[in-house]
Amino acid sequence: MQFLTYELAQEIVERTMKILNSNINVMNNEGVIIGSGDSERIDQLHAGALLVLERGESVEIDHSSVVSMEGSRPGINLPILFNNQVVGVVGITGEPEQIRSYAQLVKMAAELVLEQSFLLERVQWKQRAQSEIVNQLISEEGLDEEVIKERAGLLGINLELPRIAIVMKGSDASIQRLIASIQYEIGREDLIGVTFNNDIIILKAAVVIDTNKDINTFLKRVSKVSSNTILIGSGRLAEHIKQLKSSFDQAKRAILVGSKLRPNRSFYRYEDYQLEIILAKLVEDEDKTIFSYYHQLLDQGRKGELIHTLEAYIREGGELNKTAECLFIHRNTLRYRLDKITELTGKDPRNAKDLMELYMAKLLHDIS
Template identity: 30%
Template sequence: MLRTSLAKKIIREVKSFIKEDLIMVDTSGTIIASTDPARIGNYHEGAFIAASEKEMKIITQADEKVLEGVKAGITLPLFHQQRVVGVIGITGTPEKVLPYGELIKKMTELLIQENYYQDQFEWEARSLETFVFDWLLKDGPSSALQKRAEVLGVNMEVSRQVVLIEFQGDSTLLQPKRWNFSEQNIGLNEDDILVQWGHNRMILLLEKREKNILPFLERLRKILERLAVTSVFIGAGKDSTMSSVKESYLEAERALGVCNCDLPIVLEENLRLEMILQSIPKPIKEEFSGRILSQVLGEKELMDTIHVYLEKHSSLKETAAELHIHINTLHYRLKKFETLTNLNLKEVRDVTSLYLSLLFLDEHTK
């Protein structure tokens, strides 16, 4: 049966090709969409007959007097999968509108078919999203989950690597009906699974590759950036089995949290210090950086200086050159910084605390 929302959409689409009034009617004879809003909800006997007999019905001015709710014109039954799903009517002198009839009918049936396949795609996508969600975030694969995998054609036996893809802010690419990469050659294997994961993420359950996956991820990111017209970040976990895929997902989360514009792709296996930093709660990070830097947060000149000093690996000569200041001026600023923070920039412990506090500060001021 033809949905009202689709009928209205079809009227809008077809109206641009023809000046005559149009109606869309369901198989019971009720007008569900029309270029004349006053006719919506009325019974159309001619359309009911066309649907019942599965043939076009020409409605003359004489028919207007004997058939309920009709106007002169033609009504054409619409078929999908060899059954009548609705009727489209074109109002006007039959001789004038007949030439349009078959064209409008075919065009409308194509729109119905396109909508059907889109609905199927979205249903399959939602089913796959729910399946992946249950697989990753529940207690592990159950017999029920494995049965669902069979229905969806998912091979749970292969080794997989979870890859999280994040778009900078919301991406229109992820809106319904916008993303379908079947025509994009992005190098996915038959057993790879790609689904939407929230409002600005995708998740890819990648079948284990024999080669280094970094070139593949770099190529994937470039394709997605071109399609989405926004920055894309990718975090990848390690290879996993059917029962340990959740661990790979958590690793991908950790890797994605480290990504930035300078490092848009991160493999969890390459993380070092970040493994520890990612596990520290945000309030603790904020409190730590506050303890170290509270006395200098308002000193922009000192903060800029210390950033460059650490970037230049504590080289006084390179720091002074970068800041375009005399070496004595640099000594003065560093001494003032040490006094205000009670840090010794020659002590490894203090420099480590400073580095971490600046790192945490950058996180919660982004």
């Protein structure tokens, strides 16, 4: 397996050259220079590196021996180890006596860069694998449960656990920053993925007794991390993996409806907007003109007072005293406004059925 690439070798060179003022060369497991502070030496064969690869130990080259060693200059060449295997060579140009004290430090730096690169690649592989699983679980296509459970099992994820779908929407730039930030908030059994349109999806495992409290706490933490630049929605608990698609759809609708009704918030739970979401779905395919009477209220009264009155009346559950207090008006003024709403729309807010229709009309207007 080729552990060292040209890009990684050059990264080792650039990092280690900051340690001391000497040229650094990195050779692959065939003794070819693939990274160097001297670009003209790239792709040259390094005889000193071949000796290191053969012996498995450091080799010092001074002025007297450099003549017989092709592609070499005075310096020290040390093996780069990974998992106790020699995978390459790092060479320091200079008189051995002058650079010997730095040699082990450069070797350690090279091996650290290699290890970090390997770990990063593993993390990125795991993220890609999780993302593929998440997208399969929320897709419309047929789901092969056994296959996807097996794939998740390889990542140490148990798909038998109940989960809640959480959707995060934002700009491409903020999404990339958020992915890095929320890694510390993700549990061991949680799955995280990114959709084709750059939405982040978390399938959060419900492993606590009070799931609602746990999810609320999680949403608040994530919202804080994202500095309120991301819209977050959560669906209902999915007891089975086939229900995750529904939970995902609910989370998206929670954002769609919630962000229109409460734009000052940053996260929206499906349970908090369930009625509004259901009503919105009911009227989606209906003739929108049936609610045209609502527009009669938009331009009526001082500063839209009839709309504000209707909103307060709905919010206070039709309680006249509470509504009047909320609006800082007399009960008689409130009655006058309710009568005016009835006159303009043909719907009396004091009638339960009419109030429901007015609320549906208002909802359709707000989310359109």
